[in-house]
Amino acid sequence: MDEAIFLAGYDPRDYPAVAVTVDVVALTIRDGRLCVLLVERGEQPFAGHRALPGGFVREETLGEAALRELAEETGLTPGQEKTELERVHLEQLQTYGNPGRDPRMRVVSVAYLAFAPSLPEPTAGSDAARAYWVPVEEAKDLAFDHDEILADGLERARAKLEYTPLATAFTGPEFTIGELRQVYAAVWGEELHAGNFHRKVLSVPGFVESTGETTAKGGERGGPRAKLYRAGDARLLHPALLRPTREDRVR
Known part of the structure; x- marks a missing residue:
């Protein structure tokens, strides 16, 4: 660490820690109803609460992280993943970084909007107890600031269909x-x-x-x-x- 600090010219410990996550508003139509993919959190904070799929960014791009989270929660196997996800429209929605949005630390989340004509029945990923498709009008009282993110995603989707x-x-x-x-x-x-x-x-x-x-x-x-x-x-x-x-x- 001392040698790295000397070479960099600064001590990274002097700066506050900030984490980056991605959250995904994944939409599809099932039985004629617009549905969003939700998970039931299996870990604290907000264990047992419903939330949008998401997680911390690893050594990957933001878009890769969003696709990885989507693949994990939809239960796609490595063989299926490329074929199925090629049909997904994915775009960056907005960045959310209000202090206190995550009780663990300062966390900035980059939200993505995903559309697909059909995806497999979801399978919960590593940090979720359950995953399921929910009609958007029933997706309320979500963890973190995910109600706001979902509302923004729905408005983006509805507006984009116009033009x-x-x-x-x-x-x-x-x-x-x-x-x-x-x-x-x-x-x-x-x-x-x-x-x-x-x-x-x-x-x-x-x-x-x-x-x-x-x-x-x-x-x-x-x-x-x-x-x-x-x-x-x-x-x-x-x-x-x-x-x-x-x-x-x-x-």
Whole structure:
């Protein structure tokens, strides 16, 4: 230590210790409902409380740490991990560093937002007793400041569906307009008028493109077979698909 201090020109013990963690707001749609991945903490602090998946950053990048935590809590094996996680949309959400947010020490957390059309039934990682998918409206009273992080993640997700094609991250490679509408309805928490939504989606250049194929069975109401689409090449939606106004809502 003395030699290292001499070479560095300062004593690191003179500076306060700060730890860095990642927390992940992982969202998917299950049975038509927007769900978030939660864990039940198996260790102090907040043992027995529900929380977002997360942990301390190791010798890795922040993004690698977020993917590692997501893989651990979703029970992905090394063989599955690469294939499954390639389908996950991951983006940095925000940094949280208020004093006292973690009773152990000063901890700064970098939160990530993750979307996936489907992930395995979760399996608790090393510091969690349980892990499970929970409808977002039931995810309350979380440990640390995770209620705030979740609220910020939900608002980011809902806003991004307005001006980006992110909704296609919740679908399979091919989908119907009805299936895409169900994604918007689940994330926004609003039922949408089928006809209005269909017209709006097809009016946005590059949002979706037809595969030229149709579903094997009839559409939502047993009518003609529905057309299949895939994600287009647009990175931003113009015009944007704004969240529902009164005339957009199902009467």
